[in-house]
Amino acid sequence: MDAYELIMRNASEVVTEEEVRALAAADGKRAYVGYEPSGVLHIGHMLTATKLIxxxxxxxxxxxxxxxxxxxxxxxxxxEEIEATAERMKEQFIAYGLDEDKTEFVLGSTFQFDREYILDxxxxxxxxxxxxxxxxxxxxKSGDTVRVSQAVYPLMQALDIVYLDVDLAVGGMEQRKVHMLARDTLPSIGEDAPTSLHTPLIADLETGIGKMSSSAGTTISMEDSTDAIEEKVNAAFCPPTADPDPDEEGRERENPVLQIFEYHVFPRFETVTVERPDKYGGNLEYDSYAALEADMESGELHPMDAKGALADALDRLIEPGRKQLEA
RNA sequence: CCGCCCUUAGCUCAGCCUGGUAGAGCAGCCGACUGUAGAUCGGCUUGUCCCCCGUUCAAUUCGGGGAGGGCGGACCA
Structure with a gap:
């Protein structure tokens, strides 16, 4: 896979494609993602981390x-509380697979209080x-009281792109408005509009609707035990298709099990083995997401068997971080 | 600063006028049915009724104070 294909793999959108093509060919390029420190890495963090890899x-x-x-x-x-979790988060990212030598972890407070930054x-x-x-x-969240601090927040995100001197801003699709704001407003203070790349959002595990919630509901995180992962994956919404019908209220649904295969598992593993009782045809092996999806659509691969393989793959991805957390 | 409205289950809200410690829908949980989940049936759980003080035998309900939230405070009127 060449540089351009690697950049574009599994990206929901890129702004703009021409800028990305130019970056793919360039040397000394820099990309960043910002995360609010949280004690434990969840599957949403891992999705952008996979893109960083x-x-x-x-x-x-x-x-x-x-x-x-x-x-x-x-x-x-x-x-104090926030910085305590920042360090744990850094270690978990490394455990997840970010190359420690090629990754610079920066605490926002080390530059965001500088006079120049504040003036900008x-x-x-x-x-x-x-x-x-x-x-x-x-x-x-709708219903929450919006604070002035929360209006400043996205402006700082825009400015971070300048001060971290990055060429590419990465985030989930929920970050696109921030990045568009950055593209619109940074030129007004004499800075370049940044190129941005957005990853898809994994749908809610249990319903397939919207975005998987990390605060409420079911998510998968680094502190999940093997059993917990198995339980959560097993409870996931999974009709035997990649394109489920909308629910009764007309809301679009995705297949979160297939999404996780596509966005988390196949980017990290060459092949995926689905263990299946002889009674149902014996084991299956896939070397691409497309092949797995096709078998699901045709009925060759039953959701229950796919879930078993998914839980197993996720467990392997999470295991290093889980051990790190326990240490 | 002033005025009006709101605060009850995880969520949206009813109840308060005519005091006797509370309900609905949704969610959630369990079971049945599907070789997963969902859908569909059957069953079940949940509450400092925002806080303090007062009246009362008794306050979620009445009175006072406070906190948090929403809206309004030029003209058209």
């Missing part, structure tokens, strides 16, 4: 921003309407 292979230097100031602005606790931040505030900033803020 692709990018490392494509020749990018990777910066992981441990966004302690953002977490603070989002009401996630005191700086105020300049951006001057260029941005409150409603635009609010719309860009991905994590505001």
């Amino acid at each position: 692709d990018l490392q292979e494509a020749g990018f230097d990777i910066t992981v921003l441990l966004a302690d100031v953002h977490a603070y602005l989002n009401g996630k606790g005191t700086f 931040l105020h300049a951006l505030e001057l260029e941005t309407s409150l409603s635009r900033a609010e719309r860009a803020m991905a994590e505001i």
Whole structure:
């Protein structure tokens, strides 16, 4: 796979494709993702981390921003608490497979209080309407009271791209509004509009609707035991197709089991073996997601057998991080 | 600063006027049925009724104070 294909693999969208083509051919390129520190890595973090691994292979230097100031602005606790979790998070990323030598972990507070940064931040505030900033803020739940801090939050994300000197901003699709805001407003303070890449969002495990929730409901995280993973995967929504019908209320549904195979498992494993009792035809082996999906659609691969293989693969991906957590 | 409204189960809300410690829908959990899940049946759980003080035999309900949240405070009127 060449650099361009690696960058584009499993990306939902890229802005813009021309810019990415140019980056693929360039040397000394840098990409970043920012995360609010949290004590335990969940499957959402892992999805962008898998993309970072692709990018490392494509020749990018990777910066992981441990966004302690953002977490603070989002009401996630005191700086002391937040920084304690940042270090644990870094170790888990490494355990998950980010190459320690090719990855720079940066704590936001090490540069976001600099005078220059603050002055640029105020300049951006001057260029941005409150409603635009609010719309860009991905994590505001409807019904929550929006704080001024949460309007500043996306502007800092935009500015981070400048101050970390990155060529490519990476995030899940929920980050696209932030990145569009950055593209629109950074030029107004004399900076380049950043190129961005967005990963898909995994649908809710139990319903296939919307985005898998990390706070409420069922998610998969690094602290899950083998049994817990098996239990959660087994309870997942999984009709035998990659394109399920909408539910009674007309909401679109995805197949989260297949999504996880596509976005988490196949990027990390050459082949996937589905263990299956002889009674149902014996074991199956796949070397691509497309082949697995085709067998699911045709009925050759039963969801229950697919779930067994998925739980096993996820367990192997998580195991190093789980051990690290226990240490 | 002033005015009005809201705060009851995880969520959306009813009940309060005419005091006797509480309900619905959804969610969740369990079972049946499917070789998974969902759908469909059957069953079940859940509450500092925002806080404090007062009245009362008794306060979620009445009165006072406080906190949090929403909306409004030029003209058109």
